[in-house]
Amino acid sequence: MNQNSRDGFSSRFGVFAAVIGSAVGLGNIWRFPYMAGENGGAAFLIIYFAFVLIIGIPAMLSEFIIGRRGQSNSYGSFKKLAPKKPWYLVGLMGILAAFVILTFYSTITGWTLEYVVLAVKDVFSSTTAVQDPKQVFEHFHTQAARPLIWQLTTMFLAAVVIMFGVRKGIESSAKVLMPLLFVFLVILAVKALTLPGSAEGLKFLFKPDFSKINSDVLLAALGQSVFSLSVGMGALITYGSYIKKDVNMSRTAFSVSITDCIMAILAGMAIFPAVYSFGMYPDQGPGLVFVVLPAIFQQMTGGVYFALLFFVLVAIAGITSIISLLEVIVAYLVEEFKLKRVLATTVATTLACALGAFTTLSFGPLKHVQIFNKSIFDNSDFFASNILLPLGALFVVVFLGWFYDIRQTKDELSNQGTLKIRLFPVFMFIIRFIAPIAILMVFLKGLGVV
Ligand code: PFF
Numbered sequence: 001m002n003q004n005s006r007d008g009f010s011s012r013f014g015v016f017a018a019v020i021g022s023a024v025g026l027g028n029i030w031r032f033p034y035m036a037g038e039n040g041g042a043a044f045l046i047i048y049f050a051f052v053l054i055i056g057i058p059a060m061l062s063e064f065i066i067g068r069r070g071q072s073n074s075y076g077s078f079k080k081l082a083p084k085k086p087w088y089l090v091g092l093m094g095i096l097a098a099f100v101i102l103t104f105y106s107t108i109t110g111w112t113l114e115y116v117v118l119a120v121k122d123v124f125s126s127t128t129a130v131q132d133p134k135q136v137f138e139h140f141h142t143q144a145a146r147p148l149i150w151q152l153t154t155m156f157l158a159a160v161v162i163m164f165g166v167r168k169g170i171e172s173s174a175k176v177l178m179p180l181l182f183v184f185l186v187i188l189a190v191k192a193l194t195l196p197g198s199a200e201g202l203k204f205l206f207k208p209d210f211s212k213i214n215s216d217v218l219l220a221a222l223g224q225s226v227f228s229l230s231v232g233m234g235a236l237i238t239y240g241s242y243i244k245k246d247v248n249m250s251r252t253a254f255s256v257s258i259t260d261c262i263m264a265i266l267a268g269m270a271i272f273p274a275v276y277s278f279g280m281y282p283d284q285g286p287g288l289v290f291v292v293l294p295a296i297f298q299q300m301t302g303g304v305y306f307a308l309l310f311f312v313l314v315a316i317a318g319i320t321s322i323i324s325l326l327e328v329i330v331a332y333l334v335e336e337f338k339l340k341r342v343l344a345t346t347v348a349t350t351l352a353c354a355l356g357a358f359t360t361l362s363f364g365p366l367k368h369v370q371i372f373n374k375s376i377f378d379n380s381d382f383f384a385s386n387i388l389l390p391l392g393a394l395f396v397v398v399f400l401g402w403f404y405d406i407r408q409t410k411d412e413l414s415n416q417g418t419l420k421i422r423l424f425p426v427f428m429f430i431i432r433f434i435a436p437i438a439i440l441m442v443f444l445k446g447l448g449v450v
Contacts, residue, residue, distance in 0.1 A: 016255060112315040185313060201282075
């Protein structure tokens with residue numbers, strides 16, 4: 001495929017929206033607020049933010065550089081940049097990681113669709129016979145059929161977007177969905193902040209408690225920042241290959257990362273004030289979104305509408321992240337196996353659904369299946385988040401820092417010398433020394449070695 005016929009993002013805002021679509025996901029709306037609240041509030045926020053700036057942005061930029069220089073999928077880009085070396089294995093690992101994440105990310109995103117329907121059916125209304133949200137959740141997510149149907153629906157929605165292509169599918173949908181997501185989050189945060197007693201919730205999120213900060217929390221913050229920015233899975237290499245040569249990638253990486261943080265904080269501001277206002281506690285793990293929040297919506301005036309808004313929001317966040325994961329695989333199949341886009345999408349989606357079904361069923365009929373003392377879901381999460389993701393991120397920065405021609409990196413980052421890149425030495429220093437060590441620590445921590 002020559003460069004001119006290659007599909008790609010048409011505008012700067014298009015790139016921004018698409019990458020935000022990937023970055024803002026379940027990690028921001030469910031995981032981040034909960035982690036911040038548990039691990040020192042504002043103290044965690046400061047550390048998280050520092051990691052985003054010091055490690056996250058350079059790592060994101062590294063993937064962009066590899067993708068745009070390589071003008072190909074995550075495997076093909078490494079092959080192009082290092083033709084005779086086995087670095088393409090890192091690209092392949094990214095494709096595997098994307099695949100594994102798809103299998104469980106689509107399970108949870110599927111659940112949110114069930115909750116959209118529950119909201120529409122008025123289950124969270126205070127006027128209908130009140131159902132216990134805990135029972136509703138237990139009953140739903142341990143079944144076989146409904147969670148599977150929602151997983152299929154989730155994947156189908158993402159697949160349709162992918163079939164339309166990069167510009168007409170990924171970019172066009174993100175340009176609409178991302179502003180919508182932002183507006184929804186702001187509405188929910190404003191509502192939460194006007195509830196009586198919301199100040200306690202804000203305190204939980206923002207009161208700095210440095211006594212909670214230890215090495216575990218540091219590494220958790222770093223791991224979360226890398227996951228939240230979608231680094232390490234080939235997604236940003238693939239999206240990077242669709243960025244036009246005149247786009248300032250440093251600026252894109254910076255604005256995306258800051259926006260990702262803002263979205264995560266907004267999610268916290270939407271959730272915790274409401275949780276505290278209704279006398280509940282935010283230490284519920286996965287149950288927070290599917291049990292505690294529904295209980296709150298039931299008691300809130302106009303709760304049905306806010307429930308609808310909230311679950312549509314989480315579903316959008318999840319699906320746009322799934323789109324970026326699916327694109328990693330589809331781009332590979334199209335470019336390396338010359339499959340038509342529609343066929344490639346069908347193959348990737350079918351495979352992800354087939355394997356993902358086991359993950360979804362691991363909450364119900366396959367609950368007893370334990371591997372290494374863990375459910376299928378927990379194994380996939382562990383394998384992708386604790387092994388593949390940090391390894392992928394590590395190899396990306398090591399490759400660019402130590403094994404790729406620095407002049408080429410400079411050329412790509414400065415748009416062939418047309419942009420001033422004053423921070424280039426800082427960038428190189430980070431990807432050579434700081435990022436590899438920090439990510440290696442996260443990896444070892446994830447394995448339980450340190
Ligand atoms: N960044 C997403 C989140 O915060 O939920 C998760 C993710 C999506 C990770 C896509 C990696 C990826 F390629």
